[in-house]
Amino acid sequence: MEAKISAKNQDAPVKKAFELFQFLYKYGTIITILALIIIFSAANPTFIQGSNVINILRSISIVTIIAIGITISLSVNGFDLSVGSVASLSNAVVISMFVWFSQNTLVAIISAIAASLVVGALNSFMIVKLRIPDMLMTLATMFIIQGTALTYTKGATVSQNMVMPDGSMATGLISPFFAKIGEVPWIIIIMAVTVILVHIFLTYTKHGRYMYVIGGNKEAARLSGIPVNKYKVAAYLLSALFAAIGGIVLASRVMTSEINSGAPYLMDSVAAAFIGFSVLGAGKANAIGTFVGAVLIGILQNGLVMMSVPYYAMDIVKGAVLAFALAITYYKQK
Template sequence: MNAAEPVREKKTFHLFDFLYKYGTLITILLLIAVFGTVTENFLNAANIINILRSISIVTIIAIGLTVSLAVGGFDLSVGSVASLANALVISMYVWHGHNFGLGIAVTILFCLVVGLINAFLVINFKIQDMLMTLATMFVFQGVALTYTRGATISQNMIMPNGDFAAGQIPKVFGKLGQVPWIIIIMLLIVVSVHLFLTYTKHGRYMYMIGGNPEAAKLSGIAVSRYRLTAYLISALFAAVGGIVLGARVMNAEVNAGGPYLMDAVAAAFIGYSVLGAGKPNAFGTFAGAVLIGILSNGLIMLSVPYYAMDIVKGSVLALALAITYYRRNH
């Protein structure tokens, strides 16, 4: 009896290891099978494209968050930065009449300044990343609300002086939020960041910093510079997410990027365990976003009330965190 116990423990370990590596992908396949069986249109090509379109903005924002996690950070301000980018890019066209390229360039430049502010505060004041970016999240959200005066920015809106806004949103800008461009932008970002983090020395340095910043510093790696770069990349992709959001809805709603934060965090942490990576990675984040997208889409098809969605998403995130940290500590 005693001799059999170690064998049983060994089998349990291997089973858990298998589930840790492939659990997310197996869950995705199971959900596809279940929803495809109980609903008529789930497996239609149009619905598959709809799922990919629906997760595009979340994935883009989550990829930026993933890069900040790679250096041991945690950028909670990405939702607010996306809101700010959404407001800025639409206002560049509607309020100021800028052309397609200039509107996007000004928006990205401003959001990179936001990334610099985050990095400066985190690196120089040595405050825990999550706490500092929680504070800046509210600041940037307030900046966006102040800039828009708490109103939706749209074509032909009434300005404070009573006149109608004369600027027009370029038609080419609107295409960025449509299929296939919104999906292509998402996939290009996922592939680019995956290659950067996995196959370049800079990506490996970021992982070293995230694993042990002191050891990385002793190895001659410019820790502060890489952390600055990570926060700039995080702000950049949050800006791209906000821009694509603006192109998709063709206006700027109040705090439009805020609801994407929870899904982005969930996608990034679910991605830790994909294929046993054990660390933030772009492919895993994409898989996490796909899992959330399939869940949301399938539950909507089953007529589950929208206000119950957060229960499911929160449960999935809790499970992902439990598996990730259990694996780390054993």
């Protein structure tokens, strides 16, 4: 009898600890965001002002769009490391279409998306048909596309009135309509529409549910009659598509194509996607969670800048956040 009572007493702390972990897993990200808002607002009252909130949303727009592509690849238990390079390629192509070839907005955007989808098709073929592990393949693709973008631009910044290799001046102009894409409120609207559409797709359509089934158990999905390979191909194509959109929005925002301009967005996008796993206890890649993850990163960056933390220390904070998100995600999956 005493042994039974003792066992029950031992189980109680374990149960309470488990319940606490469950609570933190579900609401930890939201609590962290609220805590950061309170801390940064106390340190600098301008942090909570409407203009700064808009600035944060604008700053996370490109990260969120690219991270949504990673989210889709994660839904089928894949992973796309090439999104930063694809964004760089998209950025270079869309600006060069204006500056070098004097094309209109539609042609420039379609060209950038087409070039990016070629990368998605390459990833799909190598991963699905040749069975190369996705992380290794997309890592290789990252370097290939990075080099391709550099070769295409000849290592130069592409901008209006630039000096061409033959010494002449570029005569093409960036469309004023295209320039508005990267401005408020359009850049925030594009982000919001992207998040909502992908959330609906993954949560409420059979195709999205199939992707989650594949991500949970590929063999069970195949035995259920789901065309696994087709959905994996679609996932990597969609990942490339959203990376392309991110690159296009970036191009509109800065109106130039810098060398490897999309590379800095990779780490933030990966962190946002993995943080999203735990938001409200989802336990899987999801668009709303990814957006919340991007908000967390945006608040951190903005608040640290306001507190005059050196820019070179930012990666330490972002890396720590990503490590924490991965620890929570994979511990939960045990």
